[in-house]
Amino acid sequence: MAISRRLFLHRVGAAGGSGAAFAAMRVMGLAGVAAAAAGPALGADAGRGRSVAILGGGIAGLVCAYELERAGFKVTLLEARDRLGGRNWTLRNGSKVEMVGEATQTVAFSEGLYMNAGPARIPSHHDGLLSYCRKLGVPLEVEINSSRSAYLLAEGSGGGKPVQMRQGVNDTRGHISELLAKAIRKGALDEELTAEDREKLLPFLRFYGDLDADMAFKGTERSGLLQVPGAADQFAMPRPPLPLRDLLANPQLPAILFEDNINMQATMFQPVGGMDRVVDGFERAIESPIVRNAEIVQIRARDGGVAVAWKDRASGAKNTLTADYAVITIPLALLAKLDTNFDTPVKRAIAAVPNDYSNKIGFDAPRFWERQQIYGGISFVGGETNLVWYPSNDLGAERGMLLACYGSGPPAEAFARRTLAEQAAIARGVVGRLHPGHEASLEKPVVVNWSKVPFNMGPWPRWPGSRGGQEGHFESPEYMLLNQPHGRVHFAGAHLSQTPGWQEGAIFSAQRAIAALTAQVREHALAAA
């Protein structure tokens, strides 16, 4: 189902890693990882006398500019937009959303509200990004990625009424524990389990599922209370359990596993005030020239370096930049359209990679969900809008930005074909089915279809041979080829990492390109000596 394709990583093949040393050190949960991820250790004169052109000012380009100027390179960064950050894009009151084939939207959010149109959360094991946040002084706060009070919308299922996350999680576990206990007591698993195993597993299952003395699941307080425990004789009254059949009929039930997706596990973070605070941090730190509105029109890779022709989108003036080396972070589907002199296999590889689709819709709304004890977290709704994501920032404020759609893959492709008004109306309708009576309070919709955003035209690639949006793509020869330098041209970006949907992927890829580029500089120096 779409939700599992987008939200859950599938296991990838266990091949040996040959990333830069500091990257290979990134093992989860070991002491020192955060320190180890602080970045590549380059001598301050590793790049003395060498120039680098960086094409594209997203996270990968910014990391390259930041690290290479510190390594002594003469860095120039060309960015086609009038803003940096790429997909790291935060919308606030007054922001303009320009999309190909759509009227420009001007965001009219209340003061203090913002929408992260691209990345919106940071897992606590993304040491690369967390280390840059530390270095760049970007304040973080907890991103509440899971609330037991959020819902699984039961559309398409028998249920009808939304199922609260705590019911989905705990009633499902109760039924599964009861069934397994029954099978064990029937002796059905005597081959798989020794008598001692069974003696230990049965009492654990009783606790795991909150079963009664007869090992039957009759409901659990974990799933919520019809009456909370109060004073005197106001005893707690647990909800009656949902039948397993109803739970399994709920197309959103798999979302009870969302919080255990390795990239979604507590503790999660977000920058205070919006994800683009990360971009601001890089901008403060980078001293090299950054040219905005610089649209690349031609790239010529030569033996001695790289020549880049670009157009000033404001004045239309044509310019050329030459450098000893280049890092190209332009999305492949756009790079394929440029005039380059890359070898045919490289051109073919670039042209062979289409973009995926992803949409987000945000509303300015009063925080009715907090009156329903939902503080942050996500309700899963399926369909074209996929989820309703409640804000983690400024809990208790009067109004908040309610993200009423974040979908990717084929459902998002179909959804993006609708008019913006239709998309907003569908998202509003889903919120109404989830929170009856509140749909009318949703104001100022902002629709972002990444497939229509100039200079991205998609959120991440669909690699040939990959199984979809955000998975690893180990079956793709194109991916492997483009992860190699092409002469003095190095390709980088989250799209060349194993996590194309995450800023951490952009950082890994940038740091890998930096390692390859500086190695190349050393070789050229030796050759010249």
Add this chain to the structure above:
Amino acid sequence: MAISRRLFLHRVGAAGGSGAAFAAMRVMGLAGVAAAAAGPALGADAGRGRSVAILGGGIAGLVCAYELERAGFKVTLLEARDRLGGRNWTLRNGSKVEMVGEATQTVAFSEGLYMNAGPARIPSHHDGLLSYCRKLGVPLEVEINSSRSAYLLAEGSGGGKPVQMRQGVNDTRGHISELLAKAIRKGALDEELTAEDREKLLPFLRFYGDLDADMAFKGTERSGLLQVPGAADQFAMPRPPLPLRDLLANPQLPAILFEDNINMQATMFQPVGGMDRVVDGFERAIESPIVRNAEIVQIRARDGGVAVAWKDRASGAKNTLTADYAVITIPLALLAKLDTNFDTPVKRAIAAVPNDYSNKIGFDAPRFWERQQIYGGISFVGGETNLVWYPSNDLGAERGMLLACYGSGPPAEAFARRTLAEQAAIARGVVGRLHPGHEASLEKPVVVNWSKVPFNMGPWPRWPGSRGGQEGHFESPEYMLLNQPHGRVHFAGAHLSQTPGWQEGAIFSAQRAIAALTAQVREHALAAA
């Protein structure tokens, strides 16, 4: 990284319903509960011309003083300590911890560190307390109650090495899913499940446990990665799964269910700066006289009112307070020792309720755990110290207060018999086994044994017939008797609620006593007319 404190800026919730009514309305996850829980709606002249003595300035006493003065009563609150709050007690640099039979500890924490010796978290369905935080302007922040990077200490089990929470949660689910799938495919559950049920359950189990195509559990990325997905061919490498036998041998395995305890489920909160900010809020709002250092020595219930004799602990001077009504929130084990003229059944009930035991130990430490990707959350260690609780406040700061013990019940009773130095040494040792090499960095231990704290002498009662510390105690006639008014004397406190370990219980009990007292006032007025 600097992680900011987000203020929780609620407006005053609308009050509604009588004590009983709004309490009964507190159904989890229904619209409007937060507003409904704002407090009892009493006429501003409900208590005109009537006086109330409130004995004890914990949360129950503070709620009574706050609500009854707003209802027009002449309120006097007597508190035996020089501070208000009772078990709501936050320790900071310079705080004195006096315990019977122990040398006084003076807290020497670094600036900004604090330890909530009593309650330390607020569930998002505790609408009573959340509503008072709103009304009283107490800023809240997220309390991170669960981190997938925290540990289950494997002591006593075969394992040895601590098991990360993500392994305990996801490897256990993987094995259970595989076993149930096997039993179903063997036909062992054909009586319990229809063919259609089985057709739906099997694919769900494959996803639930992250099983392979043969429905075998071979490990899952959800349990963590030996190598994170990086650039190029740095593929994700999941950890090998822990054998079910090792998981079941880990005495801490049941703690994987902790986060689904109805009172522990995300989203959880804590006041910014310490739990006693709630007490400060009541203190700001209450205008009636609050007498500190007022130790109660005698209580006389009479037909026309109540006479309370108390001693000024500072001067030793004896005083008497008479009032039309009294609310007594003194812990029962202490009340039993006072000179009262209560009827014999009431005295017997009071005397029949011993206290439970609970201990907390805090250290001032550098945040080594955050270098291990643990940001908040709890590691479960069993034994006498039970857990290691990581701070949710000021993430990314240099130092933090590490709570290295929070235990209750029989193990806590035994632990409290040890010297404070022994207790701290044991807690330090456990942290060392959990985080090898870091035990020496723990400084300035503070040990709180609630069974030795004057004017509490225990955290909560062990009701006769109850199954232990924090459970409901509906088998206890003493509990039911003391939940009835005794003439013009009303008993209140978390100990007279279904949640004696929670501030919400104190609020429920106080609001119930307020409702009973004001009903009594109306009856007396009618009788006098």
